[in-house]
Amino acid sequence: MSHVNKVDQIKEISGVNPLKCMKCGKCSASCPSFNEMDIKPHQFVSYVQNGDVESLVKSKSLWKCLSCFACLERCPRDVKPAKLIDAARQIVVREKGATYLSPDEVPELLDEELPQQLLVSAFRRYRR
DSSP, X not given: OOHHHHHHHHHHHHTOOGGGOOOOOHXXXXXXXXXXXXXXXXXXXXXXXHTOHHHHHHSTHHHXXXXXXXXXXXXXXXXXXXXXHXXXXXXXXXXXXXXXXXXXXXXXXXXXXXXXXXXXXXXXXXXX
């Protein structure tokens, strides 16, 4: 799958136009996972704009995003970085197919402080 095709896929899945971003950084400033991300939410938008999807899918930011949507609330241009991140996650999951993660691997990935609501939400979203 080409980079352009993946960018189009991210735009289609997310319903977001990344070109509306004015690089104000409000999304990143409101992100509770900011310190753990190698690519910050406002940078994520730039990567999509520039077609560098491979860097995004290899970044730890892809999985550090809490999907709390604080960035959606703060964005003055309605860019929705979390929806772009979620779309990139879905592309990764779809490419890896059924072999993405086995049930035996899940317990070692869990953190004691992980909100139970996050787990329930993830099961609902990815079991489709």
